[in-house]
Amino acid sequence: MDPAEFRRHGHALVDWIAEYLAGSERYPVLPRVSPGDVRAALPADAPERGESFDAIFADFERVIVPALTHWNHPGFFAYFATSGSAPGVLAEFLAAALNQQAMLWRTSPAATELEEVSLAWLRRLLGLPDAFEGVIYDTASVSTLHGLAAAREAAIPGVREFGLPGRAGLGQVRVYCSEHAHSSVDKAVMLLGLGQRALMRIPADDRFRMRAGALRDAIAADRANGVTPIAVVATVGTTSMTSVDPVREVLDICRSESVWLHVDAAYAGPAAILPEFRAHFAGWEDADSIVVNPHKWLFTPVDLSAFYSRRMDMVRQTFSLVPEYLRTAEGSRGVRDLMDTGIQLGRRFRALKLWIILRHFGADGVRAVLSEHIRLARQFADRVDADPDFERLAPVPFSVVCFRARPRGFTGSSADLDELNARLLDGVNASGDVFLSHTRINGAFAIRLAIGHLRTTDAHVSRAWELLRAHAGAAATA
Amino acid sequence: MDPAEFRRHGHALVDWIAEYLAGSERYPVLPRVSPGDVRAALPADAPERGESFDAIFADFERVIVPALTHWNHPGFFAYFATSGSAPGVLAEFLAAALNQQAMLWRTSPAATELEEVSLAWLRRLLGLPDAFEGVIYDTASVSTLHGLAAAREAAIPGVREFGLPGRAGLGQVRVYCSEHAHSSVDKAVMLLGLGQRALMRIPADDRFRMRAGALRDAIAADRANGVTPIAVVATVGTTSMTSVDPVREVLDICRSESVWLHVDAAYAGPAAILPEFRAHFAGWEDADSIVVNPHKWLFTPVDLSAFYSRRMDMVRQTFSLVPEYLRTAEGSRGVRDLMDTGIQLGRRFRALKLWIILRHFGADGVRAVLSEHIRLARQFADRVDADPDFERLAPVPFSVVCFRARPRGFTGSSADLDELNARLLDGVNASGDVFLSHTRINGAFAIRLAIGHLRTTDAHVSRAWELLRAHAGAAATA
Numbered sequence: 001m002d003p004a005e006f007r008r009h010g011h012a013l014v015d016w017i018a019e020y021l022a023g024s025e026r027y028p029v030l031p032r033v034s035p036g037d038v039r040a041a042l043p044a045d046a047p048e049r050g051e052s053f054d055a056i057f058a059d060f061e062r063v064i065v066p067a068l069t070h071w072n073h074p075g076f077f078a079y080f081a082t083s084g085s086a087p088g089v090l091a092e093f094l095a096a097a098l099n100q101q102a103m104l105w106r107t108s109p110a111a112t113e114l115e116e117v118s119l120a121w122l123r124r125l126l127g128l129p130d131a132f133e134g135v136i137y138d139t140a141s142v143s144t145l146h147g148l149a150a151a152r153e154a155a156i157p158g159v160r161e162f163g164l165p166g167r168a169g170l171g172q173v174r175v176y177c178s179e180h181a182h183s184s185v186d187k188a189v190m191l192l193g194l195g196q197r198a199l200m201r202i203p204a205d206d207r208f209r210m211r212a213g214a215l216r217d218a219i220a221a222d223r224a225n226g227v228t229p230i231a232v233v234a235t236v237g238t239t240s241m242t243s244v245d246p247v248r249e250v251l252d253i254c255r256s257e258s259v260w261l262h263v264d265a266a267y268a269g270p271a272a273i274l275p276e277f278r279a280h281f282a283g284w285e286d287a288d289s290i291v292v293n294p295h296k297w298l299f300t301p302v303d304l305s306a307f308y309s310r311r312m313d314m315v316r317q318t319f320s321l322v323p324e325y326l327r328t329a330e331g332s333r334g335v336r337d338l339m340d341t342g343i344q345l346g347r348r349f350r351a352l353k354l355w356i357i358l359r360h361f362g363a364d365g366v367r368a369v370l371s372e373h374i375r376l377a378r379q380f381a382d383r384v385d386a387d388p389d390f391e392r393l394a395p396v397p398f399s400v401v402c403f404r405a406r407p408r409g410f411t412g413s414s415a416d417l418d419e420l421n422a423r424l425l426d427g428v429n430a431s432g433d434v435f436l437s438h439t440r441i442n443g444a445f446a447i448r449l450a451i452g453h454l455r456t457t458d459a460h461v462s463r464a465w466e467l468l469r470a471h472a473g474a475a476a477t478a
Numbered sequence: 479m480d481p482a483e484f485r486r487h488g489h490a491l492v493d494w495i496a497e498y499l500a501g502s503e504r505y506p507v508l509p510r511v512s513p514g515d516v517r518a519a520l521p522a523d524a525p526e527r528g529e530s531f532d533a534i535f536a537d538f539e540r541v542i543v544p545a546l547t548h549w550n551h552p553g554f555f556a557y558f559a560t561s562g563s564a565p566g567v568l569a570e571f572l573a574a575a576l577n578q579q580a581m582l583w584r585t586s587p588a589a590t591e592l593e594e595v596s597l598a599w600l601r602r603l604l605g606l607p608d609a610f611e612g613v614i615y616d617t618a619s620v621s622t623l624h625g626l627a628a629a630r631e632a633a634i635p636g637v638r639e640f641g642l643p644g645r646a647g648l649g650q651v652r653v654y655c656s657e658h659a660h661s662s663v664d665k666a667v668m669l670l671g672l673g674q675r676a677l678m679r680i681p682a683d684d685r686f687r688m689r690a691g692a693l694r695d696a697i698a699a700d701r702a703n704g705v706t707p708i709a710v711v712a713t714v715g716t717t718s719m720t721s722v723d724p725v726r727e728v729l730d731i732c733r734s735e736s737v738w739l740h741v742d743a744a745y746a747g748p749a750a751i752l753p754e755f756r757a758h759f760a761g762w763e764d765a766d767s768i769v770v771n772p773h774k775w776l777f778t779p780v781d782l783s784a785f786y787s788r789r790m791d792m793v794r795q796t797f798s799l800v801p802e803y804l805r806t807a808e809g810s811r812g813v814r815d816l817m818d819t820g821i822q823l824g825r826r827f828r829a830l831k832l833w834i835i836l837r838h839f840g841a842d843g844v845r846a847v848l849s850e851h852i853r854l855a856r857q858f859a860d861r862v863d864a865d866p867d868f869e870r871l872a873p874v875p876f877s878v879v880c881f882r883a884r885p886r887g888f889t890g891s892s893a894d895l896d897e898l899n900a901r902l903l904d905g906v907n908a909s910g911d912v913f914l915s916h917t918r919i920n921g922a923f924a925i926r927l928a929i930g931h932l933r934t935t936d937a938h939v940s941r942a943w944e945l946l947r948a949h950a951g952a953a954a955t956a
Binding site (some may be wrong): 001002005006007009010011013014015018022030031033035036037038042045046047048052053055056060063064068069071072078079082083084085086087088089092093094095097098099105107110111113114117121122124139140142143147159161162165172173183184185187188189192193194195196197203239245295301302303318321324326333343346347352356358361362365420432439440 | 479480481482483484485487488489491492493495496497498499500508509511513514516517518520522523524525526527528529531533534541542543545546547549550556557560561562563564565567568570571572573574575576577578579583584585588589591592594595598599603614616617618619621623627630635637638639640641643645648649651652660661662664665666667668669670672673674675676718723773779780781783785796797799800802803804808809813821822823824826830834836837838839840841842843848865871902915916917918926945
């Protein structure tokens, strides 16, 4: 593609994307396609001869666009709602062209040092001390994996070299988290060879917070039985209902037991930028490792997960390995090479978008958006609370509301009520105006409304509420 | 950022990137900065108030651009040279705006099915049978990790649940690879809890190919000692000298021993698209898992690693875990949810660029570029061979040449010769016109010239040779 062609197609894309970012509401949030539709619309083989970008783009509009779930739609309220903000999108465009590979300082001084700078900016906004060193991974799953890998190395010296089968006297090991912790903790424990049974899920209290007393008892019982504790994962903002584990109390237990504390604040972390929300995080400033995902609630296109650790030396001890073909003069002089703190050798220039986004919004701009999201969530919770046909199922510490319909006079079983709410959710999502997801809370089917998109306003939340009320009646009589 | 602003900055970026892609030769390949320069040029904190994109972009040009290592420069000959091709860059721009999260079919039918389609296209180009199912990961390190994780699950049933410490009778385990295999194999073995000592590096022959007989003997000796073999990693295109393990022979051993075979063709894989190179890969069509990286030698901006397995059921058995908040009606009806085959829950829309690139180039366009790269490498090797002051240190099966200067009449020690070549490499790289890297071969310092950029021509390779010859004289007398 010559420069003239690139300009022509690039300018057309800019216009298309400008329209898309401002006008994604023209699409249904959830696409109206069936499994196999995309596959069936495309040939089984790559073309033998190259095709024009115009032809490719026509197929993009014909086949791909109708099958997109519009995460970048202000009516997206499912899972954790996110935004690929305009400056973040421009940053990714630039990063793709530069095609940096930040494995060594030498292979991209810019990406290496901008990662340090932008993570330091974010760290200071979050109120974390300088003792935390940061590194960018792709996802929270991978960040938590790195935290637990380092914890494993710290708890079982030499495991990197000798492995778990090589530690004959080791016996059982344990990782602890709340019953509401994310499935990525299970996956990390499985991948690390500890086995899913090594993960103990500690019961939560009536506000869905890990019971610190139960954690203390579990560790004591394990120690008495010769089980080796490796790490505790505390969550600030659990996936189902964004509950907040008592980090300070968990921290005190971890300190007295010399167990690694990893804090999963993948979603809620940015709320620490708001002074009035800092209290939810109290204690994380002394954790061993922390994950915060700018691609969740900081307007950053996927993927970018920020990992911080006070013990990056242990992360390095777990992962650093420098073959001859990656040795550099700078590396041997102590320059930081980012490949030393991770499983991934290839590392794209993710810091660019974080840097551009933080500058574009500024600290006050970030605070304004987060505050507005939290206000919208509280307002929605108030509507649920005020409506006799609905009930809220969990507190709303951040920007997610868990609730269900429970029509006045409803006399069915709890299974019937679950069924009613599942139908309600399907009906609302079929509108195309909004997309909400679900979870289960104390066994009950719960609808979740998550606010996190930059362009979500009162009007979108009101539309969700209007649809919920309208469909609740229909679902009740179906 | 409103649509008008987005258009203004977007159009300016298109022009900047068009210039960059066509004119990256205006920059030195290796930047002329010192450690700390970028950090020192930027403030310690994020701004309190948002800044204009113009101000941010001015700093990008002032601070970031001078500190880039230009991977997208046709004089980049280090490591594995890559290209972020123009259509790939446009695809990434689009993907960032769409901000898809392809964890579930529902969360992006388009990304889920396009991943299947584009990987099937690539698979058929590579000549691999339909029995291989594909999934896209970020890097080859992560692909190899998944292959070995599935191998561990296959060799040690129940390890996902009970872990390695829970398998009391397990004893030692082993993974085998060539002495020239990539460090990602070590890192995977370490992360999986097998321990680096569980990795046995099998000696290679004089063409740097794993000795199949030595592998057979090693497995037999391990079995006799109660060690459990888990997997063999065969490499087609090793990192140092792109040597090719005898995949067919290794496969036969793996089959008779019931050991998982993972083929690392991260770099060289695309060469299987060339019929005359298919023989190098003979046997991989029966491997258990394979990694090929389009972001290395298939013009794709980082990151995109294609993983194929005949035993994706085992990958699923290793990783699948569906919490309530990720359950969908389609998922329970057997639609493929891509989160089930990986450690990462978050998955961006990487398939878009692969699909666009394969259509843009077409199969014949891909073959033409790869053939030209191989021709350029052979021509360079011929120059080395014909010059009495240089010597080649390894065969050139693909597009990488390993060599060193050895001036006529050189009488120094081998350490002196290493020193001379290290100086030579530094001198050549200081030119800014080219960037080559090094390795060690049989203990000797070897310079590597790797060809893989779309816009690399005879002129760039000739310039590298001219610089090498000019600096060789200087290095010899320094």
